[in-house]
Amino acid sequence: MTKDSSGFLDAVWTLFASLKLTIILLIILAITSIIGTVIPQNATQADYVMAFGEFLYQVFDLLDFFDMYHSWWFQLMLVMLTINITVCSIERLSVTGKTIFKKNPDPNLARFQRLSKKHEFSTGLDSDTIKKKFRSAVKRSLGYIRTGDTDNGFYIYGETGRWTRLGVYVVHTSVVMLLVGGIIGSIFGFDGFVTIPEGEKENRIRLMNNAGFQELEFEIRCDNFEVSFYDTGMAKEFRSSLVIIEDGQETVKKDIIVNDPLRYKGINIFQSSYGSVPSDIAHFSFTNKDSELGYDYKLKVGDTVDLPEAMGTFTLTGFTRDGAFQGHSVGEAFTGTLEKEGEETINLLLPLKFPTFDRMRGGNEVVAVTHFEEKFYTGLQVTKDPGIWVVYTGFLFMIFGCYITFFMSHQRLCVEVIKEKDSHKIIVAGFSDKNKPGMQLKVQKIAERLEKIKD
Amino acid sequence: MNSSIILSVITFVYGLAAFLYVAAWVFKKEKFGKIATWVVYISVVGNTAGIALRWVETYQQGFGHAPLSNLYESLVFFALVIGVLYLFIEKKYKLPVIGVVAMPLAFLSIAYASMGQSSNIQPLMPALKSNWLIAHVVACFIGYSAFAIAFGISCLYLMKRVNPDRKGFLFTSTPTLSILDDLTHQMVKFGFLFLTVGIITGAAWANSAWGRYWGWDPKETWSLITWFVYAAMLHARLVRGWQGKRIAYMSIIGFAAVLFTYFGVNLLPGLHSYQ
Numbered sequence: 001m002t003k004d005s006s007g008f009l010d011a012v013w014t015l016f017a018s019l020k021l022t023i024i025l026l027i028i029l030a031i032t033s034i035i036g037t038v039i040p041q042n043a044t045q046a047d048y049v050m051a052f053g054e055f056l057y058q059v060f061d062l063l064d065f066f067d068m069y070h071s072w073w074f075q076l077m078l079v080m081l082t083i084n085i086t087v088c089s090i091e092r093l094s095v096t097g098k099t100i101f102k103k104n105p106d107p108n109l110a111r112f113q114r115l116s117k118k119h120e121f122s123t124g125l126d127s128d129t130i131k132k133k134f135r136s137a138v139k140r141s142l143g144y145i146r147t148g149d150t151d152n153g154f155y156i157y158g159e160t161g162r163w164t165r166l167g168v169y170v171v172h173t174s175v176v177m178l179l180v181g182g183i184i185g186s187i188f189g190f191d192g193f194v195t196i197p198e199g200e201k202e203n204r205i206r207l208m209n210n211a212g213f214q215e216l217e218f219e220i221r222c223d224n225f226e227v228s229f230y231d232t233g234m235a236k237e238f239r240s241s242l243v244i245i246e247d248g249q250e251t252v253k254k255d256i257i258v259n260d261p262l263r264y265k266g267i268n269i270f271q272s273s274y275g276s277v278p279s280d281i282a283h284f285s286f287t288n289k290d291s292e293l294g295y296d297y298k299l300k301v302g303d304t305v306d307l308p309e310a311m312g313t314f315t316l317t318g319f320t321r322d323g324a325f326q327g328h329s330v331g332e333a334f335t336g337t338l339e340k341e342g343e344e345t346i347n348l349l350l351p352l353k354f355p356t357f358d359r360m361r362g363g364n365e366v367v368a369v370t371h372f373e374e375k376f377y378t379g380l381q382v383t384k385d386p387g388i389w390v391v392y393t394g395f396l397f398m399i400f401g402c403y404i405t406f407f408m409s410h411q412r413l414c415v416e417v418i419k420e421k422d423s424h425k426i427i428v429a430g431f432s433d434k435n436k437p438g439m440q441l442k443v444q445k446i447a448e449r450l451e452k453i454k455d
Numbered sequence: 456m457n458s459s460i461i462l463s464v465i466t467f468v469y470g471l472a473a474f475l476y477v478a479a480w481v482f483k484k485e486k487f488g489k490i491a492t493w494v495v496y497i498s499v500v501g502n503t504a505g506i507a508l509r510w511v512e513t514y515q516q517g518f519g520h521a522p523l524s525n526l527y528e529s530l531v532f533f534a535l536v537i538g539v540l541y542l543f544i545e546k547k548y549k550l551p552v553i554g555v556v557a558m559p560l561a562f563l564s565i566a567y568a569s570m571g572q573s574s575n576i577q578p579l580m581p582a583l584k585s586n587w588l589i590a591h592v593v594a595c596f597i598g599y600s601a602f603a604i605a606f607g608i609s610c611l612y613l614m615k616r617v618n619p620d621r622k623g624f625l626f627t628s629t630p631t632l633s634i635l636d637d638l639t640h641q642m643v644k645f646g647f648l649f650l651t652v653g654i655i656t657g658a659a660w661a662n663s664a665w666g667r668y669w670g671w672d673p674k675e676t677w678s679l680i681t682w683f684v685y686a687a688m689l690h691a692r693l694v695r696g697w698q699g700k701r702i703a704y705m706s707i708i709g710f711a712a713v714l715f716t717y718f719g720v721n722l723l724p725g726l727h728s729y730q
């Protein structure tokens with residue numbers, strides 16, 4: 001590697017090891033995030049042009065303001081934050097790691113001697129008794145204990161919570177896990193929507209943001225949908241009875257409601273919305289133009305009737321959600337056939353929206369849909385997110401890491417025993433890496449405890 | 456007797472506590488502060504009783520849910536958490552001057568509930584029926600309350616900073632600038648932990664209701680903005696030159712973000728509108 005490029009790499013490393021960058025990134029993220037809360041995201045172009053005018057629309061579109069949380073510049077900041085955390089943690093851990101992972105930490109006596117706050121008293125006990133009594137008294141508050149000799153006596157050193165110094169790395173790791181989990185989810189997962197009328201099944205999911213379709217390895221059938229209301233008219237519960245069908249077998253049956261989804265093979269199915277569609281049952285009228293007499297029948301798709309007045313035999317063959325006539329869409333429509341002795345079979349299209357449509361055919365009989373029965377469809381959110389476990393683990397790391405970093409500390413305490421003429425001088429001092437006032441209190445308590453047992 | 460009457464009465468008790476603290480501060484009479492502490496105890500007990508009774512009332516009306524489901528209920532709960540948190544701080548740090556800023560905030564919250572919001576008990580819409588509701592709301596409001604108190608302390612800090620040596624109830628030796636600074640930090644750490652838990656329980660809830668843990672809806676985004684501000688603030692303390700005044704300003708900006716997350720988002724489109 002040439003000198004120049006290593007100089008450049010050093011500079012980049014230093015930039016990413018800087019806490020100032022962290023603060024600036026966090027503040028910029030906070031400020032820019034506001035944009036997407038003021039401008040509704042992923043609306044239609046027409047809505048935006050209407051709200052902002054053509055010019056602003058172009059500018060905002062260029063800046064990705066209409067889907068800003070997925071824009072390159074927003075994602076770049078998140079990636080920079082991740083690099084920042086990683087570099088910073090490596091840098092710090094290489095320094096503090098030596099403290100944290102030391103096998104037999106020994107006291108740095110000078111460090112305790114330099115402290116401004118010390119508790120001193122003397123005792124007439126002999127050194128062996130002091131060692132025994134004080135050692136067990138200190139051990140009650142600090143887990144790790146070590147004693148050693150000095151030039152003019154000995155010391156009892158105790159510490160606790162060395163590992164809590166790792167808490168902050170747990171927090172930082174959790175942030176990285178959230179971002180990694182999010183990326184895994186967006187690459188290997190999907191988020192889509194499907195509507196299924198009662199009694200029908202479906203395995204094609206329409207993906208969010210017009211990203212096409214996703215085929216499932218199984219079919220979802222909706223047997224029943226129910227909505228109930230409070231007396232106030234507010235919706236109380238939406239319930240869909242779903243069946244999963246895989247390779248023609250019904251494998252799972254479950255009623256889902258909001259907050260209680262169906263999970264199957266890593267795919268989650270959530271109650272999301274509902275509506276109604278015409279069912280395959282409808283009432284039809286058959287009018288003979290000559291006699292001007294009309295006859296009503298209630299028919300289900302597949303039914304066949306022999307009509308009076310030699311109008312023939314009618315079969316209701318199907319129902320379509322987007323019927324077409326000569327290339328024009330006519331919307332929801334039934335289809336049927338009319339057969340008469342010795343004549344060619346006539347195919348009929350019976351759109352729900354145009355009851356008199358069949359008149360145009362000019363036949364001797366007019367078929368119309370007079371009334372159709374409705375049924376519910378359920379709207380399901382269907383998602384897959386293989387990154388969720390990384391994210392959830394990150395959640396736990398973050399909570400525990402924050403708790404450790406904020407409320408636990410690495411505490412060290414030293415009882416120095418100095419031999420004097422016919423007594424011992426005792427000096428108690430201690431410090432911690434965080435919550436210093438709390439540690440002062442603790443040191444004082446321990447000193448008082450020792451003073452009580454000094455005789 | 457119903458809960459909204461109890462809570463209306465308690466509003467005045469909070470008002471009295473706030474008044475006593477401010478009077479103690481303005482007239483430099485520490486005795487008022489001592490009485491005020493007892494008044495806060497009464498407010499907190501009454502506030503708790505009001506919420507408990509309201510919980511019972513939801514069952515009597517046949518719905519049966521924790522009273523944390525609309526703006527009225529959350530404001531009442533907010534006042535309670537500020538009150539309880541304040542009592543803890545006073546016990547631990549012996550600084551009644553913080554009551555001067557904490558109690559008016561608790562009073563404003565419950566007063567806004569009693570005067571400005573309908574106290575009708577409503578049934579829960581399907582999305583709110585979740586065990587996550589209680590954890591989420593409680594965690595968020597403990598966080599918000601800690602931030603509210605941090606905001607108050609930061610205001611005291613900035614006031615005292617103008618003239619650090621002045622005497623008087625607030626300006627006596629007791630809370631030095633560095634104590635106020637440290638206390639802000641303590642409160643923000645506490646608040647940050649609970650805001651984090653609040654955001655995480657909210658994400659877990661969203662995942663059980665809508666199949667996604669994060670959707671960038673305005674309320675979610677604003678809670679994240681708040682979180683970013685306080686994360687920046689926690690790190691700013693570690694950098695030389697960012698202490699003291701800047702930290703106090705960041706705590707004030709952070710609380711503004713909290714308020715916007717809580718109230719302002721209702722003005723924007725989204726799922727969370729608490730109305």
Ligand code: HEM
Pocket residue numbers: 016017018019022081082084085086088089092168171172175402405406644686689690693
């Ligand atoms: C959203 C992202 C982040 C979060 C939530 C976060 C969280 C935290 C927390 C809670 C603390 C403890 C603060 C305290 O004790 O008062 C901390 C400390 C720290 N953070 Fe971060 N952090 C983030 C990003 C970063 C980044 C990008 C860096 C890289 C420079 C960084 C570097 C540090 C350092 C050096 C400390 C001090 C550690 C110590 O005291 O030994 N943080 N962070």
